[in-house]
Amino acid sequence: MVRLVMILLGVDYLRTRWRALTTAGWISLILGIAVFIDALDSALYFPITPFACLLLLEGLATLTVAWTGMGGQRTLRYVKGLAFCVAALLILAGHHHGNFILSMIFGTLFFADGLLQIISARVVRFRTWRFAVAGGVVEIALAIFFYQPFPTHYVGTVPYCLGLGLMFGGWNMILLGSRVRRLSSNPAVAADDAAQAASATVEPPQPPQPGPAVGVWDGPPAADEPALTVHVWTPVGSSKGEARRQPIIDRYIAAVDRNGVISTGHAALESPEGVYISLYPGVEIDRSPDEFTRLLRATRENDVPGLFQPDYGTESTAWCASTVQVRIRNYDPARLRRFWETYRQDTTYNLTYRNCSSTVSRALEAAIEGASARVWGRHNGWRPFLRVIATPELWVAAQVRKRAATMAWTPGLTLDYARALSMLADPRRSGWVKMARLALGTMYRSRRQWAEEQKTAPKLHENGQADTAGRSV
Structure with a gap:
């Protein structure tokens, strides 16, 4: 989430506020530790009932306005409102049953996420896969902590979760403040850094200047409105033969047709200024089930020469039209072009760590850097930061990014990521x-x-x- 906040607000905005971010992080961390320790002895000083009432009011308020959202925003609001209401009712129900159910829910979520992270990291073997495995082990340990009744017989479930949330949130703010303290450019966009480093010997890098203030919109861009477009060919939509439906798998990983041929889908990015980013293997990859598992490893022996498609018209004519499009108004054409000029110098293709989806996701991050700050003017006040932190799509985008980093970017994950970022870059009322x-x-x-x-x-x-x-x- 730290990297996403850096991307959306821009280093120039955050660097002037690093002290306040660090201070708030330490306060949140210390408060979280205090709440967590308070829950260990069954004598709770934490005001659990008022907290549950506030949670219930927030859930009901979210459900009241959920119908005003657009597309995925509406669905996310309903999910958030229902989750808050159910959690609040279980807390208010009190006694053993409500706390026990909450503990089982939180424990299962931690266990499933940790197990998936460990399995995907061991299969893909990306550069920092051991750290991902360690993080998965920590999540499973937290799951076991929620499953077993010691030491409070599930009474401290809610304070435990609140304390962990405050601790993780505080630690993230401390990391954010420390990272932006001495930065003049955003390390979240590696290709931009390479371009700036290459020009650093000629003149010192200048901090990015905020663009003109933009507005808040009621919906996605109109068909005739200039906008950055993310094209996604879903595995099922791009399958040559009739795909055998496999829920979740054919949405996020691959689809298998009646002949056993695997289709992983595709992703590309197009801007009105003429930039088209679509990486494809230069030689056809054997995607038979016997070879597919080996190709999932993010190792050098699986690198193959790649090529970039010239434009959407050429690619769609040779193959088929994209299945889904996500369009974004608020982006930086100059930063996108700078990223593209550097990134296309290397045409290496790897099915896991450098594929079409990872390329589009990185290009999208480069294009929307500072987008949230531009919405509210010339970096004045804390409103951009608070608005970004309070937007549910930030959590969704962070979870998608985390899953892609520990597994691999796929067209399905890129689609979800682009949709979440579109709500952050082009905020709705x-x-x-x-x-x-x-x-x-x-x-x-x-x-x-x-x-x-x-x-x-x-x-x-x-x-x-x-x-x-x-x-x-």
């Missing part, structure tokens, strides 16, 4: 604002209709009297 606008609009239209009826009523009355008089004569 909050549900309460939208509801207020709809209510005011309805009141305004009703008042105009009432005024028009009042104007026409005397005329109808006069016409009626004249008609009566004429008939009496």
Whole structure:
């Protein structure tokens, strides 16, 4: 999540606030430790009931405005609202059963995530796979901690979770503050760093200047509106033959047709300025089931020459049209082109660590750097930071990025990542604002209709009297 915040807000915005970030991080870390320790002896000083009431109110408020969202935003709001309401009701139910159910839920989530991280890291064997395995082991240890009743017989479940959340959040803010303290450019975009390092001998790098303030929108870009476009060919949509449906697997990994041929899908990125990024293996890779497992390893022996497609028209004509498109207004064309000029110097293709999806995801990150800060003007105040942190899509994007980093970027993950980032780069109006606008609009239209009826009523009355008089004569 630290890298995502750095990308969305930009180093220039964060560097001027590193002291406040670090201080807030230490406060959150210490408070989290205190809450966690407080829950270990069953004598809770943490106000659990008021916390549950606030959680329930937040859940109900989210459900109230969930219908105002667009597409995935609406679904995410419903999920968040239901999760908050269920958790609050279980807390308010109290006694053993509610705490036990919460413990089992949290324990299962930690266990599943940790186990998946360990398995995927051992299969893919990317450069830092051992650290990923260690993180998975820690998650499984936390799962065991939630599963077993010691020391509070599940009474401390909620304070444990809140304490862990405060500790992890505080640690992330400390890392963020320490990383941006001495930075003049964003290390989250490696290709940009290489380009700036190459020009550093000529003149010192200048900090990025904030662009003009942009607005908040009610929906995605219109069809005729210039926007950055992420093209995704899903495994099922790009399969040559009829795919055998396998839920989740054919969405995020690969689809297998009736002949046993594996289709992994594809991803590309297109900008109105003419940049088209689509990496494809220069030689066809054997994707039979016997060889596919070996190709998943992110090792040098699986590197093959790659090639970049010239444009979307050429690629779609030779293959097929993309299945899904995600479009983003708020991006930096100059930064995207700088990334592209550096990245395309290396045409290496690797099915796991340098494929079409990882290329598009990195290009997308380069293009939207500082996007959230641009929405609220010229980097004034803490509003951009607070708005980004409070947006549910940030958590979704962070989880997708984490899963891709420990496994591999796939078209399905890239699609979810692009959708989440589009909500952060092109933020929609909050549900309460939208509801207020709809209510005011309805009141305004009703008042105009009432005024028009009042104007026409005397005329109808006069016409009626004249008609009566004429008939009496």
